Amino acid sequence: MMTKKEIQCPLCGYRFSEEESGCARCPHVKKCRMVMCPNCGYEFPNI
């Protein structure tokens, strides 16, 4: 069964998966350990 890692934004509480994050257009996306909330745009470390 496929499971997705759920991330919760510490600023707006929105829950999303890594694929949904707002990082897709960022050129540093592959090496970056930050993630951007698709709801509010807050960027935070993806632990």
Add this chain to the structure above:
Amino acid sequence: MGVEVTHMSDRVSIVLAGQPNTGKSVFFNRITGIGVISSNYPGTTVEIMEGWTKIDGLRVRVIDTPGIYSLDATSPDQMVARRVILETRPAVIINIIDATHLERNLYLTLQLLELEVPMVVALNMVDEASKRGIKIDHEKLSEFLGVPVIPTVATRGEGVFKAVKKAMELLKEGAGVRGKKLEYGKDIERVISALEEKIRREMREIPFGISPRALAILLLQRDPEIVKIVSEKHKEVVEFAEKLASAIESMHGEQSSIRIAKERYALAHMIANSVVEKQERRLLRDVIDEITTTNIYTGIPIMMLVVLALFSSLVYIGGMLEEIITTAWELFVVANVEGIITAYGVDPLLRVIILNGVLLGLEAGLAIVIPYIVLFYILLSVLEDTGYLARIAYLLDGLMHRLGLHGRALIPLIVGYGCNVPAIVGTRVLETRRERFIAAFLISIVPCSARTVVILGIVGSYLGIMYALGVYAIGLLLLVISGVFLNRILSGERVGLVMEIPPYRVPHPVTVLKKTWIRFREFVYIAFPLLIIGSIVLSLLEYFEMLDAVTRAMSPLMVTVLGLPPVTAVPIIFGIFRKEMVIEMLVVLSGTTDLSLIFTPTQMIVFAVVTMLYFPCIASLGALAKELGWRDTILIALGTMALAITVGAILNVALRCL
């Protein structure tokens, strides 16, 4: 977003829909077991899950939709969830709702009912609700909604198959089974009826086969997707809907979509109040939440105290570390290196590069920049992990609403405090160009962590925490004034933001340190080398006396208008590369880490305010150009310059008069 219209097969299918965190995935796994297919919805990156189950010997397809707060087509997830629901018709929806947050969950339930698709409500987490003293009369709820309501505990599998069997029964009974028509206020109902009648008269086919009433409500909400589809063949219906929406707006003084949403919330509130038999038992965390979040009269003073405590720790601990590092560096490193250089009679140019460029640059970075940055990141991680950051956003949102700034306009104010660049990139989640411009302008004057270093390293360190907070207060005041001003003069729609406040938690030290390191390593890898290279370049320019021309050219502005020492012109220019460089360059140029030797208290405040406001750094400029284009970027850059000079000049005069 470009979602393609695809028609799913007409096999017997059940769609699961619900808000995030309602236990929907557990529910789905309980029904389907293994053999789940996960795929992206056509044309999107949104994932939907599909599985099968057998009920009474019948193979049933189960589709899990993304967790969504409402059916409004404002995000890819919501769009896809809505598409799945509309396109799998005739289907039964199992709406999974969280019994511990009934009222909030009912909002989506009411929207689903409006689609008039057969539906079963799975009242999930009833065990958790019971622990909290919440007892819900599910039969009464069923009467209100006009659909079966089955209490479930998905984690234990209780009630799950009963809900699925009920859904199958609805399928067998046919399309006649619909939820109750829940009525809005009289004004809105009149408008809906008028539009519904027009739709019945004019439209033979209704998009997605939804009811005329559902279509009327969506048109009155100006749902972009529905408006687009209907406009293609029935422009007159859309024009009529627009007239009626305007009528609602003149009646109620707010957008029709907001009015309808408010009434839906009121309905959800009324139903929840009627079916919850016993009031929620107040746990300690609920009391703490009320004092710190819900009640603004206690919440805002507590928030101010928390912010004050955080800044005080930044100034005192940062200042202490600065002193320790400076003393140790000068004692163990500078003294020894100086001794070696003198002993070996090193070339004067190399001596300048080593002592003024490398050593002084390193000292400024290690002693002034790093302590404040690391502490800032630690405190930010603690705020995030305790759940208090979301509460600050919530409390500020309430304040901003009173000032005319709405929902998403607030977020940049908070995001930008870490770093302006991701905050600017984040403006792409905003719906309108107007909001993007306002947000980008505000972000550009938000004191990011780099500017915080300048404020704390100069004003906080030499004048004290209250003066540093005063500089922040000036920044905050300007943000609010600029935000309100831009909000009023720019046209376009105002868009709200959905927030979910996480529960309070005790932060885990390892997680806090990991988060701090992830943020700090960006600084180590990118900013720190730049600071050292900048210091070396500056020491060389100074050695060859190439800085005098710049200082002289900027003297009328820096000295006459802003009342600052001439030496500040060069650091201000270097600050465009990275704002931390301002303080680094000041140290290199003045040859000391003791900045009280070159600044008076008034000059410290003026310099910190000007640094806080003037021109975005080069990375922010790049982000602005990418998100908004060069025209808006230039406007924002010039706007911040004008603001910095005006405020700096006023402060210079005002503080000298005191």
